[in-house]
Amino acid sequence: xxxxxxxxxxxxxxxxxxxxxxxxxxxxxxxxxxxxxxxxxxxxxxxxxxxxxxxxxxxxxxxxxxxxxxxxxxxxxxxxxxxxxxxxxxxxxxxxxxxxxxxxxxxxxxxxxxxxxxxxxxxxxxxxxxxxxxxxxxxxxxxxxxxxxxxxxxxxxxxxxxxxxxxxxxxxxxxxxxxxxxxxxxxxxxxxxxxxxxxxxxxxxxxxxxxxxxxxxxxxxxxxxxxxxxxxxxxxxxxx
Amino acid sequence: xxxxxxxxxxxxxxxxxxxxxxxxxxxxxxxxxxxxxxxxxxxxxxxxxxxxxxxxxxxxxxxxxxxxxxxxxxxxxxxxxxxxxxxxxxxxxxxxxxxxxxxxxxxxxxxxxxxxxxxxxxxxxxxxxxxxxxxxxxxxxxxxxxxxxxxxxxxxxxxxxxxxxxxxxxxxxxxxxxxxxxxxxxxxxxxxxxxxxxxxxxxxxxxxxxxxxxxxxxxxxxxxxxxxxxxxxxxxxxxxxxxxxxxxxxxxxxxx
Numbered sequence: 001x002x003x004x005x006x007x008x009x010x011x012x013x014x015x016x017x018x019x020x021x022x023x024x025x026x027x028x029x030x031x032x033x034x035x036x037x038x039x040x041x042x043x044x045x046x047x048x049x050x051x052x053x054x055x056x057x058x059x060x061x062x063x064x065x066x067x068x069x070x071x072x073x074x075x076x077x078x079x080x081x082x083x084x085x086x087x088x089x090x091x092x093x094x095x096x097x098x099x100x101x102x103x104x105x106x107x108x109x110x111x112x113x114x115x116x117x118x119x120x121x122x123x124x125x126x127x128x129x130x131x132x133x134x135x136x137x138x139x140x141x142x143x144x145x146x147x148x149x150x151x152x153x154x155x156x157x158x159x160x161x162x163x164x165x166x167x168x169x170x171x172x173x174x175x176x177x178x179x180x181x182x183x184x185x186x187x188x189x190x191x192x193x194x195x196x197x198x199x200x201x202x203x204x205x206x207x208x209x210x211x212x213x214x215x216x217x218x219x220x221x222x223x224x225x226x227x228x229x230x231x232x233x234x235x236x237x238x239x240x
Numbered sequence: 241x242x243x244x245x246x247x248x249x250x251x252x253x254x255x256x257x258x259x260x261x262x263x264x265x266x267x268x269x270x271x272x273x274x275x276x277x278x279x280x281x282x283x284x285x286x287x288x289x290x291x292x293x294x295x296x297x298x299x300x301x302x303x304x305x306x307x308x309x310x311x312x313x314x315x316x317x318x319x320x321x322x323x324x325x326x327x328x329x330x331x332x333x334x335x336x337x338x339x340x341x342x343x344x345x346x347x348x349x350x351x352x353x354x355x356x357x358x359x360x361x362x363x364x365x366x367x368x369x370x371x372x373x374x375x376x377x378x379x380x381x382x383x384x385x386x387x388x389x390x391x392x393x394x395x396x397x398x399x400x401x402x403x404x405x406x407x408x409x410x411x412x413x414x415x416x417x418x419x420x421x422x423x424x425x426x427x428x429x430x431x432x433x434x435x436x437x438x439x440x441x442x443x444x445x446x447x448x449x450x451x452x453x454x455x456x457x458x459x460x461x462x463x464x465x466x467x468x469x470x471x472x473x474x475x476x477x478x479x480x481x482x483x484x485x486x487x488x489x490x491x492x493x494x495x496x
Contacts, residue, residue, distance in 0.1 A: 014414035025424060059427060066423040074416040081325065168318035171419065172262035175310045179266060182306060183273050 002101030006075075010105070015074055022067040023113030027120030029063075030056040034124050041128075048129035049138050050204035052121050057202045060117055061150075064110075065181070065199060068154040069174030071109065075102045076161035076170065095233045099162055103226075106154050110147060118143040142203040149214060152195040152221040153177075159229050193217050195225075241337055246345040250319075254349065259318050263357045266307050270361060271368040274299050278372035278380070288459035292380045295369060296387065297454045303361055304394055304446040306426060308354075312402055313422035315353050316409035319346050320418075329494045343490035347406050347483065354402060355395055362391045390453060397449040400442035400475045403482035410486040413493050433464070439471040442478050 010016060030052050034041065044051050079085040079098070088098055118139050125135055157174045164170040181196035189210075192201060198221075201214055274295060281291035281298075289297070323329045332342060365387060369380040405422050412418040429444035433451055438444050448466070455463030 014416050018416045018420045022420060022424065059430075062427050063424060066427070067420065070416055070419045070423060073419070077415060166257070166318075167321055167415065168314050169258060169262070171317055172259070172311070172314040175314055175423075176262065176266050176269060179307045179310065180269050183269065183302065 002097050003104045006101040006105045009078060010075070013074060013078060015071060016109075019067060019071060019109045019113055020116075022063055023116035026060045026063040026113065027116045029059050030120050030124045034128050038128055047138070047204065048125040048132075049121065049135060049142060051129075052124050053142065053202045053204045056121075058200060061199045062178075062182075064113065064117075064150060065153055065178050065196060067113070068106070068110070068150070069157045069171065069178060071106060072102075072154065072157040072161045073167050073171045073174065075106065075158065077167045080165050080167070089237075095237065096230045099158065099229050099233070103155055103158055106158060107151065110150060110154060114143050114147050114150075138204070145203040145211065145215070146199065148218050149201055150199040152218055152225060153199055155222060155225045155229075156195045159225055159232070162229065163232060189213070193221070195221055243341060243345065246337065246341055247348050250345050250349045251352075253322050254318060257318055257322070259315060259353065260356065262314065263311055263353065264360055266311055267303075267357065267360045267364045270303055270307055271299055271364045275368045275371050275375075278376050281380075282376075282378075284458075287461045289454075289457050289461070291378065292369075292382055293457045295372065295380050296365065296382055296390065297450065297457060299361075299365060299368075300390060300394065300450050301447070301454065304450045305430065308357065308361075308394070308398065308446060309401060309405075309426045309429075309443060310423060311357055312350070312354055312398070312405055313419060313426075315350055316405050316422070317415065317419060319350060320409045321415075327494075329491055333491050333494060339490050340487040343410065343487045344483070347403070347486075350402055350406060351399070354398060358391050358395050362387055390450070393449050393453065394446045397445040400479045400482070401445055403479045403486075404442050407482040407486045411489045438464075439467075439474050442475065445475065 033056055034052075041051050041055060046054075079088065089095060121142075122136070122139055125131070125139075157170070157177070160173050160177075161167075161170040164173070177196040181194060181200065184191045184194060184197045186192060186197070186200055192198060192214075198214070198218060203211060206214075278295065281294045284291065284294045287294075323332065333339065366381065366384075369382070373380045408418045408422050412421065425443050429441065429447050432438050432441045432444040433448045438448050448464075451463050452465050455461055455465065
């Protein structure tokens, strides 16, 4: 119910085209990169998906993250802009349902843009590398992993957006978060657990043990963020 | 009302916006890794750059490539949202003031906030260089005139970029698009500075200028240097066109 409502709310905000354009742009990154300087990559001795991910994943993640931050800000901005949030608060339902509806919408959008990017990577591997039968499974695994690791960043920017009334404050905090993530070294495990730094990890070429650790960490972060949001809404309501 | 009092009013409007907190937080985060990894500055002998120069340049590179442009996108959102909420724009258009003046006053505020952030970054540089000098037992603090010259270069090079961001936020009514295009346009600047057409892409100017400075300071590293002839006219043209179009479009949606 809440999810359907959210889908209707975003109709005239440009949210959907923005995500589609962002996804297409990110999917174009590996294609353009291969088209311009494929000779740099064809010589490397590694599985094609790993080469492509190493070469392009940083830029693609950056775009994804910026899209998540801007999208989350917009989702709450439409509630705060004309005091719609006050009407929502008077409805006989929990305030956290709004958050879950928006989170579900953002997750679905993320699946779509990651699918676009996966298609881009798959196109590159078909076009420039010889095809091996297990490549589809590898891409599927890689992007499932990427989805799980991106969700903490998306939900935490949604959390920030729900907490701040003004769009520029939530956008500013999100941008500072993404900037912090770019400054952190990706090799350090503890520092990579920062929600905005998690998506920069890629599945291809990572040891199975590390992958497991990251997945557990992402799941824990998701639970913590959701609990924090529910708690935050309760506290804000009792003091407002 | 003259232009100066318009600017004063614009500054009053953003007084309680907490934007300076966000801009300052970004500059603090910018220099923290430099303090922690200060010993890595001694391993840059291959590039032929002295540790103290490297300390400054690495920080400025981090600032010019993402932090500074992204913060400026946030500032444009702030300048626009204060007018969009509660129909403030309509009230402003009812005043006997030229709309182009209002638009330019807001742009001046944007420029001042950009200067504020760069000055904060310079201030933070002196603090962090002082701390790094203490921990590493080596003098990292450079001549203030040199540091301010580099900072001014970033600021001057960023004016066309700021004009473009301002154009985006004025002309694109849906906030998600103006923010999305602004943020997404920052990402390719790393690729653009390596091409011949860098001067046609205003978002890459600050990063290009600092990369060129890096090439000057590092003796064994050659980076593309600034060529004034295609650049300055193109940059001036972009700035003028962006400002002119944004002055024309300012408040257009509300005036219909």
